[in-house]
Amino acid sequence: MxxxxxxxxxxxxxxxxxxxxxxxxxxxxxxxxxxxxxxxxxxxxxxxxxxxxxxxxxxxxxxxxxxxxxxxxxxxxxxxxxxxxxxxxxxxxxxxxxxxxxxxxxxxxxxxxxxxxxxxxxxxxxxxxxxxDEFEPIARISGHPLIERRSCFHALSQKATAKRYARENGLNYEDLNLVIAHLGGGISVAPHKKGRMIDGENGLEGDGAFSTNRTGSLPVGDLVRLCFSGKYTYNELIKMINGNGGLMAYMGTADVREVEEKSKTDQQAALYMDAMIYQVCKQIGGMATVLCGDIDAILLTGGIANSEYVVSKIKERCATIATIVVYPGENxxxxxxxxxxxxxxxxxxxxxxxx
CATH class of the missing domain: 3.30.420.40 (ATPase, nucleotide binding domain)
Known part of the structure; x- marks a missing residue:
């Protein structure tokens, strides 16, 4: 033992x-x-x-x-x-x-x-x-040779969820095509092709959907202007992107349960909550194209997957892509x-x- x-x-x-x-x-x-x-x-x-x-x-x-x-x-x-x-x-x-x-x-x-x-x-x-890092070469191209897209997201959660789905269904992870969304303090969506995560988003440093405390992708021009505005230090901007972004910036809290409760009576809170879900769905749809629509399942995991509201909204937009299986919490x-x-x-x- x-x-x-x-x-x-x-x-x-x-x-x-x-x-x-x-x-x-x-x-x-x-x-x-x-x-x-x-x-x-x-x-x-x-x-x-x-x-x-x-x-x-x-x-x-x-x-x-x-x-x-x-x-x-x-x-x-x-x-x-x-x-x-x-x-x-x-x-x-x-x-x-x-x-x-x-x-x-x-x-x-x-x-x-x-x-x-x-x-x-x-x-x-x-x-x-x-x-x-299991990216395919095409996934590394950013749009400018000075910057390369790199693999940096919830690999542990993504791999654990994929292997759990395979194990519980008597399948081999290496035979599956999956789109997995980790929904937590950070959010990441990645396509898994035959046992490899061939693309993904750097949710740590501002990529993909915004989350409870991270901005996700921001309009590039506006971000550059903010950086050179003289109003913020380097460290303040980094903290703004990861730590004080997302729902934290809009609502003053990183607790999605609190925001969800407020959204029942507060239209602005509901808008921010739905916007986060909307961006997650856009990422799922985008990663589905990476797999050319050949997808065995969409898997949702992470703490936010405990929310029936969040899951129901994702299913509304993404259920036509593939079967959605939910593993709430962390694996x-x-x-x-x-x-x-x-x-x-x-x-x-x-x-x-x-x-």
Missing amino acids: YKCFVINLGSTSTKVAYYEDEQCIKKETIDHPVAEISTFASFWEQDEYRTKLIEAFIADNGIAMDQLDAIVSRGGHTRPLESGTYRVNEEMLAQQASGQWGNHPSDLGSRIAYRMCQSCKAIPLIVDPPVT EMESLARGAVDGLRGIVPIREFRA
Whole structure:
């Protein structure tokens, strides 16, 4: 039996779980109110804050650190990687800390996992990081040679959902064509062609549909003018795109449940809510063309997929494209545990990260 501790740091939550092989023994989602985490200038400054919460979960549930075989975290941002399970090392942490490939709390998760493993026999791992790159060459062309489109989105959630759908239907992921929408603090829509994510959107840095706290794609000319207006610093603009954008910018909250409730009596709130859904549907339709309309299913996952309203609105616009299957919530914790256990068993290789 292999024992794994799983860490998944998101923009507004810390998810932790203890697994014995594929069985989840203990788990918890620790929500971070915006008013609380907004006191930190960056997620890197949340290190002590998040670590204490993780350590409290371990202590409260009597998890024996000296018996863990692996501590696996949702992966962070480095150079592009193949899909798989990787051992966290100093070079990986250095690339994540540089910010060259993107910034997200999952980068901090890798650091916490690595540090926790220094005092026990467990090995630190990540699985299917957001920089997983399976793009086809045509998907990389942006419209200008100085800028290349790159793969940077919810690869772990996307892969986990695709494999779950295949497993539950007695199919092989490598035989399927799927369009998957991850609906969470960030939103990403990607086409999966025979086991590979051949296109997608950089939802971290402003691509695709807007989400609870990210702007998604913005009119380019207006964004350039805003950048040179002299009103905002570089860091303020980055935070505006990821953290203070989307519903947060319009409604002052990143809680989609709160906005949905307000939308019942507030026409403006309803407009913003429907606009987010509208943009998701446009992305689903666009990615369907990447697969030439040959689609086995459209899969919806992530926390926002718990909303009956959101799902019903997506079905109104997209049900004619393909069958829609909903996996509300996250499959990420299970996928992280599976990736770690399969690596420990030797079913898949534990890859060494190299610069």
